[in-house]
Amino acid sequence: MxxxxxxxxxxxxxxxSHGLAIGGILEGCPAGLELDMDAIQYEMDRRKPGQSAIVTQRKEADKVVFHSGIFEGRTTGTPIGFVIENTNQKSKDYGHIKDSYRPSHADYVYDQKYGFRDYRGGGRSSARETACRVVGGAIAKQFLKNIGINAFVSQVGDVALETPPSDIDFGKTESNPVRCPDSDTAEKMEELIRKVRKQGDTIGGVVSCVIQNVPPGLGEPVFDKLHAELGKAMLSINAVKGFEYGSGFQGVTMMGSExxxxxxxxGTTRTNFSGGVQGGISNGMDIYFKVAFKPVATLIQAYETIDKEGNTVEVQGKGRHDPCVVPRAVPIVEAMAALVLADFSLLARTNKMG
Amino acid sequence: MxxxxxxxxxxxxxxxSHGLAIGGILEGCPAGLELDMDAIQYEMDRRKPGQSAIVTQRKEADKVVFHSGIFEGRTTGTPIGFVIENTNQKSKDYGHIKDSYRPSHADYVYDQKYGFRDYRGGGRSSARETACRVVGGAIAKQFLKNIGINAFVSQVGDVALETPPSDIDFGKTESNPVRCPDSDTAEKMEELIRKVRKQGDTIGGVVSCVIQNVPPGLGEPVFDKLHAELGKAMLSINAVKGFEYGSGFQGVTMMGSExxxxxxxxGTTRTNFSGGVQGGISNGMDIYFKVAFKPVATLIQAYETIDKEGNTVEVQGKGRHDPCVVPRAVPIVEAMAALVLADFSLLARTNKMG
Amino acid sequence: MxxxxxxxxxxxxxxxSHGLAIGGILEGCPAGLELDMDAIQYEMDRRKPGQSAIVTQRKEADKVVFHSGIFEGRTTGTPIGFVIENTNQKSKDYGHIKDSYRPSHADYVYDQKYGFRDYRGGGRSSARETACRVVGGAIAKQFLKNIGINAFVSQVGDVALETPPSDIDFGKTESNPVRCPDSDTAEKMEELIRKVRKQGDTIGGVVSCVIQNVPPGLGEPVFDKLHAELGKAMLSINAVKGFEYGSGFQGVTMMGSExxxxxxxxGTTRTNFSGGVQGGISNGMDIYFKVAFKPVATLIQAYETIDKEGNTVEVQGKGRHDPCVVPRAVPIVEAMAALVLADFSLLARTNKMG
Amino acid sequence: MxxxxxxxxxxxxxxxSHGLAIGGILEGCPAGLELDMDAIQYEMDRRKPGQSAIVTQRKEADKVVFHSGIFEGRTTGTPIGFVIENTNQKSKDYGHIKDSYRPSHADYVYDQKYGFRDYRGGGRSSARETACRVVGGAIAKQFLKNIGINAFVSQVGDVALETPPSDIDFGKTESNPVRCPDSDTAEKMEELIRKVRKQGDTIGGVVSCVIQNVPPGLGEPVFDKLHAELGKAMLSINAVKGFEYGSGFQGVTMMGSExxxxxxxxGTTRTNFSGGVQGGISNGMDIYFKVAFKPVATLIQAYETIDKEGNTVEVQGKGRHDPCVVPRAVPIVEAMAALVLADFSLLARTNKMG
Structure with a gap:
């Protein structure tokens, strides 16, 4: 489940992570959508490892092969099956974790839940699965057409972008490997990531997102509120610890009159503390939210932990990992947001009599 | 939907809010659970309006009537239907909002989504619906038995509880109307709420929650991670703007080694920055999370807004409303957490071969 | 579940059957549908006990009370909660089945599944629950507008209606208590039912259904084919043993060329062996299907059975029951068909790009 | 959807049918099930084309490749992704149907529903998709262990097997290409199929199924009754026109006392007109049901039909097709039955308190 x-x-x-392939099925995309295959691969390339000096040096081509649901360049309304081969498994890198539990990883809980686990590369708990989310999200983006989904890195460790969302030039996000749309801040972030990597350590960060041109009416209260599904979508991404939208945790200290x-x-509003959502339904204003990522747990350091029998063991961290996950998380945040909006767009078609 | x-x-x-009654159906509660009806009503009373001087003075008995699914004091495995009458509707209080849209309320978006709306008392968007959540949650709590779910108010405006979760005496939460387990902080919070109410204004706050004795193995990655469902559950409560668990937004600035x-x-851990969840699955440690509530939008002040035709109108806020929503939100947060855990507990029964 | x-x-x-009330929640009915409340009650009256001499003489007012989702006579798009009181429970009639299992009833299997059961009147397994289906179906019918759903009794025991579906005057179905649209056949059926009742026995029958003016395109292959959902819907009605559509079991002996x-x-077809459905999708021709009902299990005769300990016991059947279920099943078949079509109509709104 | x-x-x-590959994802199979891969391929081979002289001569290897969810021969509890290549597409065979609608095929309705279609080989409406059902069903069978699912051909055209279910030797089903467990009847059926094929025509048939050793308690009333889901499962198979269980349509003419x-x-019963299901829940007796298949629509004859503009066109049927679908339908019926039972087995784990 x-x-x-x-x-x-x-x-x-x-x-x-280390099976033959990963893949997925996208159901429900309406028939007749012309797909731009290059745009899909572009999103894959934004997520893939090895794309810059500050991310993991693991190499994966991450080429998507579509098996169904597309005919003569357009969606047919039938399920879109797709597969991405795992080409660069180095399972031997993971022998050291076969019998021990890495701290703050999912090794221990998978064993508790299922009785045993595919330990290679973290198995199902590896962030490799997010590649499939990006495929689905890239198609969702094309379905959503005019809606603009703009995620970017707004914080790495203590280095934070101060520009308010409304003043940001989203066109600059891809201009640097950190994916921060302000070049000065990006440079500081990059410096910090390099420093952390040199220590074999990792650091957390924040991805912010601004969604433009959302039609009013999306979201299905009382439980499936727009921001609640966005929150779930974001929290389901590896390493995420928090989500806030609109005024967020800051709103706590404000007065209602303010x-x-x-x-x-x-029908537009002068301020936008609501973050584009009222009562769980989009109001047509920009949606904005923030996603907090913890420092990834895999370190290239020696550490103490326990094995299956509870014995203390010393393990030497190795493998190829990200010192900071947020640059590669940007396309994933966008993908999940696109999936949420596409789903609510279809549901909204059923809200009123013909 | x-x-x-x-x-x-x-x-x-x-x-x-102002129909004949509200109600619900709870499906899937296993057969043979002995129900403590007083415990259910106790939760209802914690949520209900009029319970203290710092909450809305609207009066609702909030008596739950069960129609089915319970026989000789025990659940039968069939759906539990229940109804709560709306006894204290003052629909005339809402004539002023029939044709105008209250700022930061759901009036406008319901009209956009559905073409028209039951404007009385906010209709479906009223927090009155949360009474049904508390019924379901109260039964979930009894199903969960040994799992202890402890929500409490940790912040009102700028007044924050500084005690770390592990040092809190949850037995004191109900000792004051604010539901803050520290009496000094509670007093300051109460004072602030009284002051805000006198101004016809409102203020935000934070509800924190600590869940004890959770068995390892709950949560269904990759999308239905335990914390992702908790996040969605909390974000679906009226006025919530943010959710974080474990290290949350603070974790952003930390190093992985730390x-x-x-x-x-x-298998227990020395620290608990994970907040009891790793890879989306409970690890047996305490789960803790925070929920940010904005100041409620209904003010007892005059304000300018627009009507359906877009004309500017001056409206005099009236009715009976909460100056600060968090004291009454405590049982709702607990109810939603209980529903999430009960659901994952049942799902976990299917994880392994017999 | x-x-x-x-x-x-x-x-x-x-x-x-013998709780305080039965009820339900209808979600997803689009906003803005004007509801004819009399038409809803009319369907309830067609199903209710005591309506004629050949059905059970139990009396139930079967008045539906709506709690939500309707405002100023129209649906609001929010869930429609409704309740039907149980006014005529004679629980003492069922003392004799408290500890024994009636043959071919659900008593035994509910005990096996849930460990115990509400034995009064058959509890959840009583056909009383179908009253809620009729409420939902009556609203679905109004949503479907021009689609005509015409169920009728086509067989009771060995007495079968020979008229082909296309020659039937559906206007005559309600002209007799059997709900067979041919008065001569209806008379023979009624006679048979009276005879069977006199013996304290019961007899089976067939309900046929013809659905007119269905737009092409309804149904969601590969699993949720239109006729597969119709089949499930019908088979979920108490006492149903078989379902066929179009050529049905007769089609087995035909050649493809025929x-x-x-x-x-x-785009219309000269013959209609397909029964209005091809590949699981409506083709615009009339949909027709047949539903086989077994003789109801409750007899007004003495019979031998076992108790919980497996001892043989002699039980005297009593209570007020239907000698033949099909006349009252007609509105239930229509209700379920309406629910299926309404659901597929909404799903069809999402099949194509805008 | x-x-x-x-x-x-x-x-x-x-x-x-003619894409790169077909495939699927099986979720929810509990962790720790040892998989017999040969047994899975055996089921695939029973379904695949070209296996005998009386089925289509199209050749497909139908080799399943598993991508995930299995580690060291056992299920891990994570989703099982699988792919079956389409190796033998002869798309040129289908040029003749690109612009015309074959009678009683899904060509017309797919165009109506989605605006256009992948016409090659029937696209998504081809029975090729049932190969994926057989993969899922083969795993379900292994999960179900002691439950015996025995489908067989009981009728082809007018040639019917007269042996009552309880006297059949299921071990003989695979002894002939028709899959009828009585060799004399099988021979007559085979003869009939050969004759029909020679005429370029097709003929219908019935697949019966007997399920043994089902534990009591499976099925989830009121809507998801065991036989209702079985019915839906069977009706979702291509060319199925009817489903009955237990006494079926014959039960209509019986008296309740009989x-x-x-x-x-x-707790066993002397007769089994109930077909192993009472009130929608298994009672531990054998489950038996029948599935009616129409003659397949594809003929190797010339026929008249219409094109997209409604013009009459003469088409020459070609391609490689089954003169009678039931022999190859036997493993599909078993697969769908296994999926239904596996699902209800998992659901049944949640029926009672611990």
């Missing part, structure tokens, strides 16, 4: 996301625009994924967003005569 | 929570332990609710939770030989 | 029908136009029901429905130039 | 079967033991499939299954002191 738990491998499907969405109700109508529905992605189901499979795959372990926090309320007054209307203009066209 | 969006009125069902859970996959196996499944709550579906209905009801508008953040990793080292194991003891029994 | 198993108390919800439909994916988007979604009915969830609760209730035991069975294939040739097209007219407008 | 409609490409997923099951709630917990859940199969999602994709794939068109039809009721009297109990033995151990």
């Amino acid at each position: 738990g491998n499907t996301f969405g109700k109508l625009f529905k992605l189901t994924t499979y795959g372990e 926090h309320n967003d007054r209307y203009n005569s066209d | 969006g009125n069902t929570f859970g996959k196996l332990f499944k709550l579906t609710t209905y009801g508008e 953040h990793n939770d080292r194991y003891n030989s029994d | 198993g108390n919800t029908f439909g994916k988007l136009f979604k009915l969830t029901t609760y209730g035991e 069975h294939n429905d040739r097209y007219n130039s407008d | 409609g490409n997923t079967f099951g709630k917990l033991f859940k199969l999602t499939t994709y794939g068109e 039809h009721n299954d009297r109990y033995n002191s151990d």
Whole structure:
């Protein structure tokens, strides 16, 4: 259970880090959507390892092969099956974790839950599965057309971007390997990541996201509120510890008279502490939210831990890992946001009589 | 859509603030659970309006009537239907919002989504629906038996509880109307709420929650991670703007070497930055999380807004509302956490071969 | 589990035969549908006990009370909660089955599945729950507007209606208590039912159904084919043993060259062995199907059976029961068909790009 | 939508007849099941084309490749992704149907529903997709262990097997290409199929199924009754027109006193008109049901039909097709039955308190 996301625009994924392949099925994408295959691969390339000096040096081609649901360049309305081969498994790198539990990894809990586990590369718990999310999200983006989903790195460790969302030039996000749309801040972030990597250590960060041109009416209260599904979507990404939208945790200290967003005569609002969502439904204003990522748990350092019998063992961390996960998380955040919006867009088609 | 929570332990609710009644159906509660009806009503009373001087003075008996699924004091395995009458509707209080949109309320978006709305008391978007969540959650709590779910108010405006989760005496939460387990902090919070109310204004706050005795193995990655469902559950509560668990947004600035939770030989960990969840699955340590509530939007002040035609209108806020929502949110947070855990407990029964 | 029908136009029901009330929640009915309340009650009256001399003489008012989801006569898009009181429980009638298992009833299997059961009146397994289906179906019918759903009794025991579906005057179905649209056949059926009742026995029958004006395109292969969902819907009604559509079991003996429905130039077909469904999707022709009902198991005769300990006991059948279930099954078959079509109608809104 | 079967033991499939590959994801199979890969391939071989002289001569290796969810020969509890290549597409065979609609095929309705279609080999509507069902079903069979699922051909055209289910030697089903467990009847059936094939025509048939050793308690009323899900499962198979279980359509003419299954002191029943299911829940007796298949629509004859513009066109049927579908349907019926039972077995784990 738990491998499907969405109700109508529905992605189901499979795959372990070191199996033959990972893949998925995207159901519910309406028929007749012309697909730009290069745009899909572009998103894959933004996520893939080895793309720059500050991410893991593991190499994966991450080429998506589509098996079904597309005919003469357009979606047919039938399920889109796709596969991404695992070409660069170095299973021998993981012999050291076969019988021990890495701290703050999922090794221990998978054993507790299922009785045993595919330990190679973290198996199903590896962030490798997010490649399938990016495939689904890239198609969702094309389905959503005019809706602009703009994620970017707004914080790495203590280095934070101060520019307010409305002043950011999203066109600059891809101009540096950190994916921070401000070049000065990006440089400081990159420096910090390099420093941390040299120590064999890792550091956390924040991905922010601004979604533009969302039509009003998306979201299905009382439980499936737009921001609640966005929150779930983001929290389901590896290493995420927190989610806030609009005023977020800052809103706690505000007075209602200050926090309320007054209307203009066209239904837009003068402020946007609501973050584009009221009562769980989009109001047509920009949606913005932040996602907190912890420092990844895999270190290139020696550490003490326990084995299956509870004995203390000393393990030498190795493998090829990310010192900071947020640059590669940007396309994943966008993908998940796109999946949420595509699903609610389809559901919204059923809200009113013809 | 969006009125069902859970996959196996499944709550579906209905009801508008000013209709005849609200109610719900709880499906999937295993047969043979002896129900303590007083314990259910106790939870209802913790949520209900009019319980203290610092909450809304609206009066609702909030008596639950069960129609089915219980026989001779025990659950039968069939769906539990329940109804709570709306006894204290003052629909005339809402004439002023029939044709205008209150700022930061759901009035506007419901009209956009559905074409028209039951405007009385906010209709379906009213927090009144959370009473049904508390019914479902109260039964879930009894199902969960030894698992202890302890929510409490940890912040109101700028007044924050500084005690770390592990040092809190949860037995004191109910000792004051704010539901803050530290009496000095509670007093300051109460004072602030009284001051805000006198101004006809409102203020935000934070509800924290610590869950004890959770067995390892709950949660269904990759999408339905334990913390992702908890996050969705909390974000679906009215006025919530953010959710974080374990190290949360603080974790962003930490190094991996510092953040990793080292194991003891029994599988417990020395620190708990993970917040009891690793890879989306409970690890047996305490789960803790925080939920940010914005100041409620309803003010007892005059304000400018627009009507359906986009004309500016001046409205005099009235009705009976909460100056700060967090004291009454405590049982709702607990209810939603209980529903999440009950659902994952049932799912966990299917993880392994017999 | 198993108390919800439909994916988007979604009915969830609760209730035991002898509890306080039965009820349900209808989710997903689009906003803005004007409801004819008399038409809903009319369907309830067609199903209710005591309506004629050939059905059970139990009396139930079967008045539906709506709690939510309707405002100023129209659906609001929010869930429609409804309740039907159980006013005529004679629980003392069922003391004799408290500890013994009636043959071919669900008494034994409920004990096996859940460990104990609400034995009064059959509890959840009583056909009383179908009243909630009729509520949902009556609203679905109004949503479907021009689609005509015409069920009727086509067989009681050996007495069968010979008229082909296309020659039937559906306007006559309600002209006799059997609900057979041919008065001569109806008379013979009625006679047979009276005879059977006098013997304290019961007899089976067939309900046929013809659905007119179905737009092409409804049904969601490969698993949720239109006829597969219709089949499930019908088989879920108490006492149903078989379902066939189009040529049905007769089609087995036909040759493909004979069975294939040739097209007219407008896409209609000259014959309709397909029964209005091809590849699981409606083709615009009339849908027709048959539903086989076994003789109901409750007899007003003495019989031997076993108790919980496996001892043989002699039981005297009593209570008020139907000698033949099909006349009252007609509105239930229509209700379930309406629910299936309403659900697929909403799903069909999502099949193509805008 | 409609490409997923099951709630917990859940199969999602994709794939068109002439795409690169077909495949699926099986979710929810508990961890720790040792898989017999040969047994899976054996089921595939029973379904595959070209296996005997009386089925289509199309050649497909139908080798399943598993991508995930299996480690060291056992299921890991994570989703099982699998792929079956389409190796023998002769798309040129289908040029003749690109612009015309074959009678009683899904060509027309797919165009109506989705606006266009992958016409090659019937696309998604081809029975090729049932190969994926057989993969899922083969794993379900291994999960079910002691439960014996025995489908067989009981009728081809007018040639029917007269042996009652309880007297059949299921060991003989595979002894002839028709899959009828009585060799004399099998011979007559084979003769009939050969004759029909020579005429370029097709003929219908019936597959019967007997399921042994089912534990009592499976099935989730009121909507998801065991026989209702079995019915839906069978009706979702290509070319199926009817389903009956237990007494089926014959039960219609019986009296209740005759039809009721009297109990033995151990809870078994003397007769089994119920077909192993009472009130939608298995009672531990053999489950038996029949599935009616129409003659397949593809003929190797010339026929008249219409094109997209409604013009009459003459088409010459070609390609490689089955003169009678039931021999190859036997493993598909078993697969679907296994999926239903596996799903209800998992659900049954949640029925009672610990």
